[in-house]
Amino acid sequence: MSRYFKYKNAESLLADARSLGLPIRLQSDLSPLLAPARVGGRSVGNRLAIQPMEGCDGNADGTPSDLTFRRYERFGDGGAKLVWGEACAVVPEGRANPRQLVINEANAAELGRLVDTCRRAHREAMRGEDDLLLGLQLTHSGRYSCAKPILAQHDPLLDPRTVMDRTQGTVASPSVPLISDAELDRLQDAYVAAAGLAYRVGFDFIDIKQCHRYLLNELLAARGRPGMYGGSFENRTRFVVQLIARLRDAYPTGIIAARLNVFDGVPFQKGPDGTGIPATFQAPAASAWGTDAEAPVEADLAEPKALVGLMRDAGLDLLNITLGNPYASPHLVRPFEYAPPDGYETPEHPLIGVDRHFRLTAEIQRAYPGLPVVGSGYSWLQAFAFQAGAANVAAGAATFVGIGRGSLSQPDFGRRVAAGQPLDPKRLCRTFSYCTALMRSKHNEAGQFPTGCPPFDKDVYGPIWDQAKR
Numbered sequence: 001m002s003r004y005f006k007y008k009n010a011e012s013l014l015a016d017a018r019s020l021g022l023p024i025r026l027q028s029d030l031s032p033l034l035a036p037a038r039v040g041g042r043s044v045g046n047r048l049a050i051q052p053m054e055g056c057d058g059n060a061d062g063t064p065s066d067l068t069f070r071r072y073e074r075f076g077d078g079g080a081k082l083v084w085g086e087a088c089a090v091v092p093e094g095r096a097n098p099r100q101l102v103i104n105e106a107n108a109a110e111l112g113r114l115v116d117t118c119r120r121a122h123r124e125a126m127r128g129e130d131d132l133l134l135g136l137q138l139t140h141s142g143r144y145s146c147a148k149p150i151l152a153q154h155d156p157l158l159d160p161r162t163v164m165d166r167t168q169g170t171v172a173s174p175s176v177p178l179i180s181d182a183e184l185d186r187l188q189d190a191y192v193a194a195a196g197l198a199y200r201v202g203f204d205f206i207d208i209k210q211c212h213r214y215l216l217n218e219l220l221a222a223r224g225r226p227g228m229y230g231g232s233f234e235n236r237t238r239f240v241v242q243l244i245a246r247l248r249d250a251y252p253t254g255i256i257a258a259r260l261n262v263f264d265g266v267p268f269q270k271g272p273d274g275t276g277i278p279a280t281f282q283a284p285a286a287s288a289w290g291t292d293a294e295a296p297v298e299a300d301l302a303e304p305k306a307l308v309g310l311m312r313d314a315g316l317d318l319l320n321i322t323l324g325n326p327y328a329s330p331h332l333v334r335p336f337e338y339a340p341p342d343g344y345e346t347p348e349h350p351l352i353g354v355d356r357h358f359r360l361t362a363e364i365q366r367a368y369p370g371l372p373v374v375g376s377g378y379s380w381l382q383a384f385a386f387q388a389g390a391a392n393v394a395a396g397a398a399t400f401v402g403i404g405r406g407s408l409s410q411p412d413f414g415r416r417v418a419a420g421q422p423l424d425p426k427r428l429c430r431t432f433s434y435c436t437a438l439m440r441s442k443h444n445e446a447g448q449f450p451t452g453c454p455p456f457d458k459d460v461y462g463p464i465w466d467q468a469k470r
């Protein structure tokens with residue numbers, strides 16, 4: 001039984017929002033979602049985006065597998081004109097799981113085949129692909145690298161929750177060395193090379209991932225880090241601002257995007273009744289980014305806003321806003337109805353989480369009205385996601401509406417919205433958290449189960465779910 005999502009119509013959702021004091025808007029006229037948008041000199045056919053959704057199904061060498069190809073075929077066929085390809089590691093030691101994609105010279109041809117698969121499916125479904133924008137998210141998992149955590153800073157809140165040695169159960173202590181400035185310099189070269197490969201094999205844009213507390217997000221918060229990449233705002237943002245300038249210089253026509261956390265917040269944990277509660281913190285909580293240090297369950301957008309300005313001036317073309325930490329505060333990243341098996345019950349009405357995404361995204365979009373901005377956190381709204389998205393786009397509160405979990409259950413949402421058809425009620429993401437549960441399942445020979453949507457993409461992911469449960 002759904003505890004929160006009980007809406008038969010827009011009025012009942014809006015009444016709930018009003019009773020919670022949330023200014024969520026819905027509009028039945030979806031035409032704002034069908035207007036083209038300009039990104040980096042290209043025309044993008046509609047305002048519908050598929051968010052980066054890792055399938056954890058690459059081969060051991062980091063090339064895409066048959067399941068990866070299937071996902072991008074479905075995404076291409078789906079009708080959304082912005083397909084934001086998933087996390088792909090720029091160096092093997094930066095993989096978050098042993099089946100994460102890796103970009104390098106050896107894997108380039110297969111990644112190119114992934115682009116072709118997505119584009120071909122789009123061409124066949126939509127009678128044209130010139131206005132499809134397909135990107136790849138370049139990542140280093142930092143603290144969450146699966147081989148060994150790689151820390152940009154010591155974080156009193158995350159260190160005790162970061163396991164350095166699984167066999168001995170030791171966590172990140174102050175004696176664990178940080179990634180050095182020289183290593184970060186070399187990593188910057190790896191990003192430049194990876195971007196070149198991605199453009200060469202046909203991706204329209206690359207995303208410099210700075211979210212969900214992976215390495216470049218952690219670096220933005222590294223107030224206590226010594227050296228040229230830590231401490232002051234200028235130092236903490238140096239890596240990414242320099243990187244964008246280098247990319248602009250090396251690839252003058254390549255589209256540069258960033259997925260950015262604008263609010264990290266504090267970790268949450270299971271309270272006595274299973275509901276999430278914030279971890280104990282000592283103010284000022286200086287190790288989080290975009291966060292009010294005195295009241296770290298609230299955002300403070302002053303620095304994120306300033307960074308967006310710096311990135312734009314250096315050559316950024318496209319921005320995707322997100323929040324939180326999927327391991328430590330999943331309700332911030334993806335408002336959910338049902339907790340993942342290892343996680344806490346939502347500490348707030350999911351509509352509050354949806355509204356947080358909308359509000360913070362709107363604040364950034366309104367500060368930079370000329371910069372195309374993608375909003376996140378829509379899937380919990382089920383079919384109302386598009387009415388909310390249309391209202392946000394019409395109000396100048398976002399340029400694109402990004403669908404994450406809902407794109408696994410119903411990747412063809414874009415074609416349906418474009419054709420004025422309702423979504424298929426039998427394949428609406430209900431935020432059951434099966435996709436997260438699979439992502440967290442590691443007990444097979446590969447050390448990682450592939451993820452997808454077991455309830456609504458049953459033929460493929462039903463048997464995988466059965467195996468993972470065993």
Ligand SMILES: Cc1cc2nc3c(=O)[nH]c(=O)nc-3n(C[C@H](O)[C@H](O)[C@H](O)COP(=O)(O)O)c2cc1C
Pocket residue numbers: 051052053054055086087137211259322333334335376377378379380402403404405406435436439451
């Ligand atoms: C299975 C799964 C895989 C994900 N993979 C990525 C990823 O590769 N990169 C990323 O930035 N976010 C990733 N996310 C987060 C989503 O892109 C999205 O921000 C989140 O699910 C909230 O949006 P939604 O409410 O539409 O699902 C993933 C989420 C899930 C559940």
